[in-house]
Amino acid sequence: LVSYGEDNLALKALRAIQAYTGCKAGAAIHLLKRVPIQAGLGGGSADAAAMLLGLNRFWDLRLTQEELLNIGASLGSDVPFLLQGGTARGTGRGEVLTYSQSPEAHWLLLVKPKVSISTAVAYGRFNGKSNATTKTIDTVLNHLQNNDLQSAFTSSANTFEELLFPDHEELGICKEFFTSRGYPTIMTGSGPTMVVLLNKPMEALQLQEEIKAAGHDWLSLITKTCTQEDLV
Known part of the structure; x- marks a missing residue:
């Protein structure tokens, strides 16, 4: 059962x-x-x-x-x-994995706007073109290997932002809410959740208050990345 x-x-x-x-x-x-x-x-x-x-x-x-x-x-x-x-x-499809060293732990704020995104529909919009390239991933990995998650965030890209932002205004508004405050932010997967990189956990609480004060009904969760030792 x-x-x-x-x-x-x-x-x-x-x-x-x-x-x-x-x-x-x-x-x-x-x-x-x-x-x-x-x-x-x-x-x-x-x-x-x-x-x-x-x-x-x-x-x-x-x-x-x-x-x-x-x-x-x-x-x-x-x-x-x-x-x-x-x-x-x-x-491959994403299932062929090459591992590298994980950087030191960082605090994150996960923010999910109230937008429903169908993964199938999102993938269906891909036309083979993207601002994200193999070079983008190479750059991100280089920063991660140098324990620089901040630079990894700012140099990364998500093709689904290109595909979905034009039709879902709230996604762009959500990302800009954090980037305008100086926080590196990227949408995860096919969305709609934004991952916000923080310097310290107290910033997450402050941002949650600012989200509420601005009248947004976004779900937000505070979490932390895993270190290499956490995986042992």
């Missing part, structure tokens, strides 16, 4: 691991979602990754990491990354 709410990807992960191993065992699973749906934060894929890792241990399947990565790739392009975490460059 699986209690999974509306999260189909978690159930697909369970079925995929059963199909791969032939395991007939069952499990009672309650999924409490903390990552907002359609936020561009990989919440569904993270649930699938957790399902694969958890069932491998719970059912004592003894699947190798390579086997889990292959199953994960069949579920979604970002599932392999979420099985391991860290700092990685994705190629």
Whole structure:
């Protein structure tokens, strides 16, 4: 019996691991979602990754990491990354990962405007052209390897901003709210969540107050990046 709410990807992960191993065992699973749906934060894929890792241990399947990565790739392009975490460059569909050292921890404010973004629709708008290039990614990785997350943010780009901002005015307004205050900000995934880089956690509380005072009904969450040691 699986209690999974509306999260189909978690159930697909369970079925995929059963199909791969032939395991007939069952499990009672309650999924409490903390990552907002359609936020561009990989919440569904993270649930699938957790399902694969958890069932491998719970059912004592003894699947190798390579086997889990292959199953994960069949579920979604970002599932392999979420099985391991860290700092990685994705190629292919995004499932071929090359890892590098993670920079020191930094505080972030995640801000989700009340705009619904369909990932399928967003990808459907891509015409093969973008301001973001391989050189952009090379530059970002170079800054990350030098432990300079600030420069990595300011030199990065998200093609979906080019595709979606013209039709969703609130996305541009949200990003400009933070960049005009001097905070490096970029939309994550296919949106609509903005990731705001902070110098210290108190800035997050101040920004939350400013968001409220400006009359915006954006969801905001304070979090922190992982260091290399956190992944051990």
